[in-house]
Amino acid sequence: MARSKLVALVRTLTLAASVGAPSLAAAADLLPPPPPPPYAPPIEVGGGWYLRGDVGASVYDRPKYSTSYDYNPYPDANRSYGNEVGGGGFAGAGVGYQFTPFLRADVTGEYRYSTGLRGSEYYKGYTDENGLGSYGINKSSGHFDSAVVLANAYFDLGTWYGITPFVGAGAGYAFNHVSGYGSNGQYTSASYAYDYGNPQYGGGCPCAPPTYNYAPVYDANGNVVYNNQANTKSYKDKTTGSFAWALHAGLAYNVTDAFKVELAYRYLNLGHASTGASFSTCCGEAGAGVKVKDIEAHDVKIGVRYMLGGLVAAPLPPLMNDYQPAPGPLVRKY
Template identity: 80%
Template structure:
């Protein structure tokens, strides 16, 4: 009797195992699928490239005119000059690259204009009879403008509260242009009375006196010497010349956003020199040598903007996993 009960229990356990095993396998197949792989890192577009634009105002140092200017041959001690280049403005654009967080460079092109060239010379001439001196002056005017191309490098010195101080330098070429240049000159000296006390020549109405050349200045009724002035003008052709240019920069940049920055900067810019074309006088046909304007130096205050072209964008999503279909379980036979 006990033996029969043992066989019955064994058959029951075997039947339960055969029925439960497929259910456990199916339950295992219903577990959630593994998580998808992580997204790819963002892709950078544009790198460190940026665009820039600048506008500003300029003040020029006193320029130097070459010796072919209307200076006379008198000693420098008897001459004084008042040469200058009027203030002006400029505007430019450029493209650059941010190499590291502290180093960047760009190439810029700009157009500059000035209120004009101004030159003056006052000189004391020789003394004449009775110790009366002479004097003269030359006044020149002209137009000046320039196109400048520079390659620049900057060092950003760190950022505090969105403000980045920087320094830099640049070198390039200036296409300087001068036009409408001319000089008005005046020479003032005592008037002279000729001595007609020499014997007369000819007869009747044809009689005239031969003046002597030992002349003396003319004095008015009050004993003051009488002076007279002679004026003449010179005109020069327009000309454009190239010259080496270089610059020094210092300023502050403000981060409006990560990609958009505004700059306030000072720049020293040396534009080299420029010559006029040849000149002429109204009274003469002889060509006059060109006038050279040297040491053209500008002090610029400018406002600039920079826009960084580079940025991060999300990588494309990975392909979706196929719909999960659990594997069919084993066939269960019922007894």
């Protein structure tokens, strides 16, 4: 009896093992599920490009003026000047690129205006055989403005507490415009009487000295009589192109990673400017214009920079993949 029970138990265990063995084999043949895909790293959009804008005020050094006579110069003629370019302001914009944390460059364009050109001129005319000389004084004024295009490079010296000092240099072209320029002058010379009975040499307009016999006119006290001749000149407007260059130094503050504010000083050399031809009411002839040389500005400006580049997160993977049926068991063939 005991033997028959033992045989029955062995048969039951053998049957159970034969039924469960295929399932265990199939489970062993299944591969583990793959790990989820990693998140994509952030991507950079726009690179190191940035936009900038600036406004500021300017003070100009005293420029050099040069003119030529609107008539035949006298042998001993000489001139001295006292001239200036009035202070003004400017505004501009540009686009640039940040190559490294220390090196960047941009191209800018700006419009500059001034309170005007002002000049004074003293010149000496001819001296006759009696030792009587002549001289003139002119006061002039006009408007000055300029459009400037510069290519600039900057070196950022490092950042501390969000503040970045920098230095730089630039070169480009200036379109200097002079308009509304004119002068009011007075020419003083001795009065003369001529041996053929003509009246006095009419007031000293310095177009040419007398070429015939003449003698000074004296008053009752024996003093030479001098006449004053007013002389007004107007000049045509003119735009002159000139090489320009600049030196920069300043501080930038990081308001955010993309937005920066600058406070800077700039030395700007605008080259030269010229008026057009002149017309004199004294001699009634067109003459040379006025050339203004070495126009140098000292600028204080406030600027902003906005970085177009930055890190942007990649799109997230879908929350649920498309449904696919579970793979069937792998069947191995031995």
